[in-house]
Amino acid sequence: MLDAHIVEAGYEASAGTIRNITIQVQPGELVGLIGPNGAGKSTSIKTLLGQMQYANYHVHIGGNSRYAYIPEHPVHYDYLTLWEHLDLAAAVYELEYESFRQRAEALLRRFGMWDVRHDLPGSFSKGMRQKMMLLVGFIAEPDMYIVDEPFIGLDPRATKDFLILLEEERSRGAGVLMSTHVLDTAERICDRFILISGGAAVASGTLADIRQASGKPEAALFECFDILT
Known part of the structure; x- marks a missing residue:
């Protein structure tokens, strides 16, 4: 691989x-x-x-x-919500929207981030930002x-x-x-x-x-x- x-x-x-x-x-x-x-x-x-x-x-x-790269130090756009970060990653990977939506919802619930999906990552703790990196990395199933x-x-x-x-x-x-x-x-x-x-x-x-x-x-x-x- x-x-x-x-x-x-x-x-x-x-x-x-x-x-x-x-x-x-x-x-x-x-x-x-x-x-x-x-x-x-x-x-x-x-x-x-x-x-x-x-x-x-x-x-x-x-x-x-x-491939997906999950960095040691979380990186994010200050003006994009968590969901918008996932949506952006899906667009880069050219994922079909309905498949993206289902996987994104499942990942958000799995990692306890569903309730903050429309929040800006600037308000997240370090651990939450790290989980956001995992979500972005896993969204495309590379x-x-x-x-x-x-x-x-x-x-x-x-x-x-x-x-x-x-x-x-x-x-x-x-x-x-x-x-x-x-x-x-x-x-x-x-x-x-x-x-x-x-x-x-x-x-x-x-x-x-x-x-x-x-x-x-x-x-x-x-x-x-x-x-x-």
């Missing part, structure tokens, strides 16, 4: 921040992109999205070639999700709803690349991992592969992370 190789990318010419990173996601697979702060996770995601001016890379998205630190600001119920919805999307064949620092959750839900440190991939594969790379065959992901980074 996603096949990408980053030869080098950075914020200045001839000054690569990340290098030689391969990212592949199969249909229905959840791949965790993990690493310490400043390791290059966000730069890798920006490169995949074509946001880096200085980058040597290639990326291919399979399926319907439609074949590929790129998600950056989705758990920040979410309460336990919203986190549960997000994980259930993510599993539903994977069951229909959607792939997911997710950057996160919540390693206990990542260990439980991810099929494979790409561990980045110092701008390069230091280990990748299943949890068993990561354990082998760390020399700790019975270790938790957190301990492997500590050893490898």
